[in-house]
Amino acid sequence: MSLTPVHIEFIATGALWTVGLSAIAFVGGSILGFALALARISPVPFVRRCAGTYIQIVQGTPLLVTLFLFYFGLAVVGFDSLPAIVAAGLGLVIYSSAFLAEIWRGCLESVPKTQWEAAECLALTRWQRMVRVILPQAMRIATAPTVGFLVQIVKNTSLASVVGFVELAQAGKLVNNTIFEPFTVFIVVAAFYFVICYPLSAWSRSLERKLNAGRR
Amino acid sequence: MTYQFDFSALLPYWPLFLEGVWLTLKLSALATIFGFVVGTLCAVARAEGPRWLKTVVAIYVEMIRNTPLLVQIFLVYFGFASLGLKVTANTAAVAALVVNVGAYTCEIVRAGLESIHKSQLEAAECLGLTRTQTYWHVIVRPAIERVYPALTSQYVLLMLASSITSQISAEELTAVANRIQSDTFRSFETYIVTGVLYIILSFVVRLAFTLFALVIFPRRRKLGTAI
Numbered sequence: 260m261s262l263t264p265v266h267i268e269f270i271a272t273g274a275l276w277t278v279g280l281s282a283i284a285f286v287g288g289s290i291l292g293f294a295l296a297l298a299r300i301s302p303v304p305f306v307r308r309c310a311g312t313y314i315q316i317v318q319g320t321p322l323l324v325t326l327f328l329f330y331f332g333l334a335v336v337g338f339d340s341l342p343a344i345v346a347a348g349l350g351l352v353i354y355s356s357a358f359l360a361e362i363w364r365g366c367l368e369s370v371p372k373t374q375w376e377a378a379e380c381l382a383l384t385r386w387q388r389m390v391r392v393i394l395p396q397a398m399r400i401a402t403a404p405t406v407g408f409l410v411q412i413v414k415n416t417s418l419a420s421v422v423g424f425v426e427l428a429q430a431g432k433l434v435n436n437t438i439f440e441p442f443t444v445f446i447v448v449a450a451f452y453f454v455i456c457y458p459l460s461a462w463s464r465s466l467e468r469k470l471n472a473g474r475r
Numbered sequence: 476m477t478y479q480f481d482f483s484a485l486l487p488y489w490p491l492f493l494e495g496v497w498l499t500l501k502l503s504a505l506a507t508i509f510g511f512v513v514g515t516l517c518a519v520a521r522a523e524g525p526r527w528l529k530t531v532v533a534i535y536v537e538m539i540r541n542t543p544l545l546v547q548i549f550l551v552y553f554g555f556a557s558l559g560l561k562v563t564a565n566t567a568a569v570a571a572l573v574v575n576v577g578a579y580t581c582e583i584v585r586a587g588l589e590s591i592h593k594s595q596l597e598a599a600e601c602l603g604l605t606r607t608q609t610y611w612h613v614i615v616r617p618a619i620e621r622v623y624p625a626l627t628s629q630y631v632l633l634m635l636a637s638s639i640t641s642q643i644s645a646e647e648l649t650a651v652a653n654r655i656q657s658d659t660f661r662s663f664e665t666y667i668v669t670g671v672l673y674i675i676l677s678f679v680v681r682l683a684f685t686l687f688a689l690v691i692f693p694r695r696r697k698l699g700t701a702i
Contacts, residue, residue: 315674316674318677319635319673319674319677319678320635320670320673320674321635321636321638321639321649321673322635323638323639323641323649324638324649324652324666324669324670324673325670327652327662327666328663328666328667328670331656331662331663331666332663335478335663336478410540410541414541414542414543414544415543417543417544417545417546418543418545418639420545421642428543428545428546431546431549441549441553441556441557442550442553442554442557445546445549445550445553446550448546449538449542449546449547449550452541452542452543452546453538453541453542456540456541456542457537457541460537460540460541
């Protein structure tokens with residue numbers, strides 16, 4: 260048997276789920292990651308240490324193991340009939356929050372110290388200083404690496420296949436199970452990933468160039 | 476929550492866990508060494524090679540960086556089989572990891588090569604160094620020293636990513652954990668232990684890279700400063 264349009268359609272549906280899961284991971288990871296980035300530069304040492312420990316733990320564990328932990332952990336605390344997307348989504352949110360937090364902490368810290376001091380001299384409140392002075396500058400620096408990390412998220416959603424969630428990679432495995440042509444099937448799957456990821460990579464690169472041009 | 480944690484069920488399995496740690500270290504060490512060589516050669520080819528070679532390397536790097544490791548592992552594993560080559564899962568795993576990390580290393584080392592200032596080359600010429608001497612002593616070695624922290628992070632990530640090779644049943648820590656959890660039915664505890672082992676491993680690998688830097692970069696050892 261060979262690859263038919265029906266199989267391609269099935270794989271394409273998987274690709275849609277990959278995009279959906281990436282969106283969940285990115286939105287959830289952004290909210291949690293932003294809070295963590297702020298905690299990492301907090302004036303309170305205890306808060307800084309807690310956020311730092313969380314990030315080290317998450318960054319020191321492979322995503323595969325994180326996903327297994329959520330998959331089996333949710334069953335352990337009593338939610339044993341949840342769909343696979345919950346475990347996969349939670350695992351990916353936790354994973355991306357830790358990496359986004361570190362990226363954004365770097366961006367916040369790369370805003371020159373004089374800007375923080377100037378805001379203070381103008382008697383802005385902490386909130387005003389962050390929203391009006393620091394964030395607009397930090398966001399300019401953060402866009403390129405954030406889009407770059409989005410590529411990592413899309414690629415890493417492929418691991419959600421291990422908890423049985425039918426996204427692009429899992430769709431490929433299922434199709435392969437019926438037609439036994441692994442090489443063809445996974446070339447097609449890889450092509451789908453490439454089509455999703457390459458525009459993001461190119462966008463990230465052009466953002467980076469623009470930023471550097473402004474600085475030179 | 477009525478779940479009773481039972482880590483004691485895992486106690487008889489500690490030699491297996493240790494073996495898994497050892498296998499993961501071995502797998503990632505092999506992938507790191509070969510990946511570094513492949514990546515550095517690609518970076519040099521992309522900087523100095525003829526036009527067609529530059530294009531080939533650029534395509535290789537973009538293909539690898541925009542597709543997931545899991546799919547690359549499947550492609551290499553089944554690719555060997557469709558070429559009629561019989562290789563073990565572990566060989567396929569190392570090959571896939573080398574192909575993957577080679578592309579990332581290429582990009583990192585390329586950034587290092589580009590960061591070498593032109594005045595350095597002029598100085599090398601003034602000192603009468605040959606082309607090879609210039610390339611090795613003035614360009615490649617300082618370039619690698621400069622991007623060493625980025626390479627370290629990449630290879631720690633590689634060690635963590637080697638867990639994905641358990642999907643083609645290569646022998647390493649996650650594969651061992653999968654076996655233990657199906658033996659004991661203590662899945663949650665097994666993966667907690669596995670996670671902790673990976674965290675320890677990532678500290679150990681990072682420390683090893685820091686110590687290695689002291690050995691290979693005399694500047695760090697003697698002056699205590701990075702380039």
